[in-house]
Amino acid sequence: MSANLVVTNLTQKFGGLTALNNVNMEVNFGEIVGVIGPNGAGKTTLFNVITGVYHATSGTVVLNGKQINGLKRYQITRLGFARTFQNIRLFKQMTVLDNVKMGMCCRSKCNIFDNILNTPRRRREDKAQEEKALGILERLNLLDYKYDSPASLPYGEQRRLEIARAMATDATILLLDEPAAGMNDQETAELLKTVSGLRDSGYTIILIEHDMKFVMNVCDRIYVLNHGELISTGTPDEVKNDPEVINAYLGKEEEK
Amino acid sequence: MKNNNCFKKAWNGIVEFIAMHQLPIMAVLIVLVIAFPFMTTNKYFLRIATLCLINIVLGLALNLVQGYMGQMSFATAAFWGIGAYAGSIGVMRLGMSSMAGMVFGMAVAGMFGMLIALPTLKLKGYYLSIVTMGFCEIIRIVEMNWKELTRGSLGIMNIPPVTIFGHKFKSGSETYIIALIILFIVTILVKNLVNSNFGLSLKAIRDDDSAAETMGINIVHVKRVNFVISALICGFVGAFYAQYVTFIHPSSFASGVSQEYIVMIIFGGLGSIPGTFLGCIALTVLPEMMRGLLQYRLLIYGALMVIMMNFMPSGLLGNLDLGLVKKKVLEKRRKKSIAQKTGGEAK
Numbered sequence: 001m002s003a004n005l006v007v008t009n010l011t012q013k014f015g016g017l018t019a020l021n022n023v024n025m026e027v028n029f030g031e032i033v034g035v036i037g038p039n040g041a042g043k044t045t046l047f048n049v050i051t052g053v054y055h056a057t058s059g060t061v062v063l064n065g066k067q068i069n070g071l072k073r074y075q076i077t078r079l080g081f082a083r084t085f086q087n088i089r090l091f092k093q094m095t096v097l098d099n100v101k102m103g104m105c106c107r108s109k110c111n112i113f114d115n116i117l118n119t120p121r122r123r124r125e126d127k128a129q130e131e132k133a134l135g136i137l138e139r140l141n142l143l144d145y146k147y148d149s150p151a152s153l154p155y156g157e158q159r160r161l162e163i164a165r166a167m168a169t170d171a172t173i174l175l176l177d178e179p180a181a182g183m184n185d186q187e188t189a190e191l192l193k194t195v196s197g198l199r200d201s202g203y204t205i206i207l208i209e210h211d212m213k214f215v216m217n218v219c220d221r222i223y224v225l226n227h228g229e230l231i232s233t234g235t236p237d238e239v240k241n242d243p244e245v246i247n248a249y250l251g252k253e254e255e256k
Numbered sequence: 257m258k259n260n261n262c263f264k265k266a267w268n269g270i271v272e273f274i275a276m277h278q279l280p281i282m283a284v285l286i287v288l289v290i291a292f293p294f295m296t297t298n299k300y301f302l303r304i305a306t307l308c309l310i311n312i313v314l315g316l317a318l319n320l321v322q323g324y325m326g327q328m329s330f331a332t333a334a335f336w337g338i339g340a341y342a343g344s345i346g347v348m349r350l351g352m353s354s355m356a357g358m359v360f361g362m363a364v365a366g367m368f369g370m371l372i373a374l375p376t377l378k379l380k381g382y383y384l385s386i387v388t389m390g391f392c393e394i395i396r397i398v399e400m401n402w403k404e405l406t407r408g409s410l411g412i413m414n415i416p417p418v419t420i421f422g423h424k425f426k427s428g429s430e431t432y433i434i435a436l437i438i439l440f441i442v443t444i445l446v447k448n449l450v451n452s453n454f455g456l457s458l459k460a461i462r463d464d465d466s467a468a469e470t471m472g473i474n475i476v477h478v479k480r481v482n483f484v485i486s487a488l489i490c491g492f493v494g495a496f497y498a499q500y501v502t503f504i505h506p507s508s509f510a511s512g513v514s515q516e517y518i519v520m521i522i523f524g525g526l527g528s529i530p531g532t533f534l535g536c537i538a539l540t541v542l543p544e545m546m547r548g549l550l551q552y553r554l555l556i557y558g559a560l561m562v563i564m565m566n567f568m569p570s571g572l573l574g575n576l577d578l579g580l581v582k583k584k585v586l587e588k589r590r591k592k593s594i595a596q597k598t599g600g601e602a603k
Contacts, residue, residue: 051470077472091463093527093575094456102460105453106472112481115452116445122452129453147584169472 004029004204005050005173010059012042012049012228019045021228022059027173032195032205034219034236036212038248041225043208044086047175051083052076063173078106082171084162086178086208090150096161097146100133103168133168140164140194156187160194167198174198176207180214192218216240224248275581289436293429302428308540309435310497315521315536316446316529317489322518323526324450325482326462327381330514331372331388334395335365335490336497337509341399341406343495344415344504354419358495365491366484368395373480380465392511399506411505418499431500438496442489447529449485451579458482459527519557522564524571531573 007025011018019042027033035043049056052073061069068076082103091099114122137143140160145153150161159179166174179195180188188211195218199205209215215222216236224232224239226248232239239245274281293302314332321329343361346352352360376387399406406412418425418434425431449455457478460468469475498504516539524535543553564571 053466053470072474073469074472074474077470082472083470085467089464089467091460091467093463094459095580098456098459101453102456102468103471105457105460108453110453112454112485115454116449116485118448118452126452147580147587165471 004064005206006060006062007046007050008060008062010046010049010061011057012045012054013057019228020049020056020225023225023228023230025223025230027204027206029204030199030202031220032199032207032218034215034222035206035208035225036210036215036222036239037225040227042228043225044177045228046225047083047177047206047208050076051081051175074106077169077171080170080172081175082166082169082173083175084159084166084177084179086181088158088162090158090161090165092149092151094150095147096142096150096153097130097133097137099150099161100136100164100168101129103165104129104132104170107170136164136167140167141190156183156191159183160191163194163198167203172202173204173206176205176209178208178210180209180211188214271576271578271581272585275578276585278578278582290433293432299428302432304541304544306428306432306435306500308537309432309439310493310500311517311520311540312533312536313439313442313493314490314517315524315532316442317486317493318517319521319526319528319532320446320449320458320482320486320489323521323528323532324455324458324462325479327479328385328518329388329483329486330385330392330511330518331369331487332490332517333509333511333513334388334392335369335487336494336513337395337399337504337506338368339365339491339494340498340504340509341412341494342491344412344498345405346495347416347499348412354416354499357499358492361495361498362488362492365494366488369484369487369491370480372487373483377479377483378476388514389511392509392514396506396510399509406506409506411503412498413503415498415502415504417502418496435496435500438493442493443529446489450529454478454481462527516557519561522571523560525573525576526570528571528573528576530578531571531576534573535571 005025005027007023010020010023010025012020023042023046025033025046035046037043045054048054049069050061052069052071052075056069059069060067063079063081066079068079071079091102094102108125110119110122110125113119134143134146137146140163142157142161142164145157145161150158153161159181163174163176163179166176176195180191183191192214195205195207207215207219219236221234222232222236222239223230224242224245231244231248232242234242292305296302314336317335318329318332321327339361341361342364343357346360347354347357350360372387372391376384400408402408416424418431420434425434450458457468457473457475460471460473461475461478465475520535520539521532522535523539524533525531543550546553546556549556568574
């Protein structure tokens with residue numbers, strides 16, 4: 001299978017601080033890839049560089065043979081990336097349904113005149129969007145909340161709503177930043193089912209997560225970052241037994 | 257605390273009632289406002305009513321920028337003034353017809369809107385407010401001093417009244433109806449706009465612009481287009497205003513006037529069309545009723561702002577969406593009926 005997303009020699013510096021140093025990564029179509037590492041390892045920075053929040057100091061991000069770093073954020077999203085945020089960032093004054101519909105705005109074929117004059121084309125599109133949004137909400141088990149404010153949702157539901165909003169952009173690659181953070185065991189188990197279900201329906205998923213049980217169960221491959229450098233990659237089992245990874249998480253064994 | 261709950265319940269009840277009976281209530285209101293000029297012959301009342309209508313249009317235009325996009329703009333009066341001056345100069349010097357003058361005023365205001373929007377809407381937060389404040393003042397000074405074009409502090413007099421198909425609309429009740437038609441059209445357009453994908457993008461930008469951009473929205477473009485639309489509306493109604501009052505003066509378009517519109521929509525409700533109506537009508541009629549307190553009006557406005565900001569930061573009807581309230585009520589009823597049915601079967 002051809003490689004979908006290739007990150008080559010990616011370096012991101014903030015002044016004197018090197019947040020990412022020569023990171024190489026490859027994500028294939030239909031995979032779930034985990035990015036783990038201790039706090040401050042550069043995981044979220046990696047996401048931010050891929051989605052265009054920062055422009056990398058050097059190195060390239062290539063999607064299907066097309067270089068995407070340097071493009072604007074909304075352009076990258078339109079190429080098929082969508083992400084969720086570590087600290088939940090839903091649109092709080094809009095309803096749950098509108099939050100999802102909002103994700104579809106970037107695919108809208110209507111111009112400003114269609115919008116102002118509410119033309120038949122606009123009405124057709126609106127109907128299609130509404131149906132699709134309800135479908136996504138149903139799939140993520142959020143249908144009961146559709147007219148509520150996202151701020152009134154329980155924590156796990158808010159995280160799921162972020163995934164729903166990301167799916168609404170018609171993305172093929174979902175970047176989930178700590179989707180299981182703050183969830184209890186039952187919620188995490190549900191999320192596990194959701195995420196693997198997404199993979200089965202054709203999404204490619206890259207996720208950052210601290211919950212090791214979750215990561216080891218759901219991911220096909222794992223990249224381990226520490227201090228901005230890639231220290232290990234491989235299947236969950238390989239990574240678990242890598243002495244470098246154990247060092248990074250638990251510290252070096254003292255020599256006797 | 258209990259009292260407060262009672263009040264809230266009653267308020268929700270009223271809102272739900274209105275939401276569920278939107279059509280009949282709208283019909284009654286429309287009949288009332290159309291019948292108004294035939295019920296009274298008092299010129300003063302008609303004039304206040306027409307001003308109300310013009311103010312609501314300006315309030316709607318401002319609410320697009322401030323309520324839905326979330327950036328405070330002081331440019332309402334500037335665009336209004338540009339529309340008024342461009343419209344009357346077009347009619348008086350370039351020999352345009354009355355309608356062409358309005359369209360000309362709209363176009364010129366839109367052009368200035370574009371001029372402001374191109375560099376400033378890349379900025380976030382209050383920078384737009386500062387720029388528009390300065391812009392408003394610049395426009396007023398130009399109107400004041402470019403004597404060849406605007407006659408400076410003498411103002412432009414004897415502007416021909418609104419004329420459509422050769423008919424001069426001179427009487428108060430006729431111009432009232434024209435203003436009503438303008439308001440009706442603008443309201444429908446604004447309603448369409450805020451309920452569309454464009455409106456969703458605007459609200460998303462207001463809530464979290466960085467997340468909105470990550471969701472694939474070209475936020476700078478959306479903000480610019482929205483700002484220009486707001487300027488176009490102000491310009492059109494400005495040209496109409498000039499032909500209605502037949503005399504314009506730079507002081508009508510000072511930055512203090514913009515602040516009055518900001519107070520109106522903050523009072524009525526940011527991001528809400530019924531709120532704009534309420535705020536603009538209340539704050540156009542109230543000062544007229546308190547003529548005796550005219551000197552203290554700004555003081556009262558200030559106090560009102562402070563109170564509103566403290567207790568109801570988004571206005572009386574802030575973010576009220578009657579359509580949504582209706583959907584919620586229907587959903588609740590549907591659930592209830594399903595629960596009753598299944599309950600009945602269980603028995």
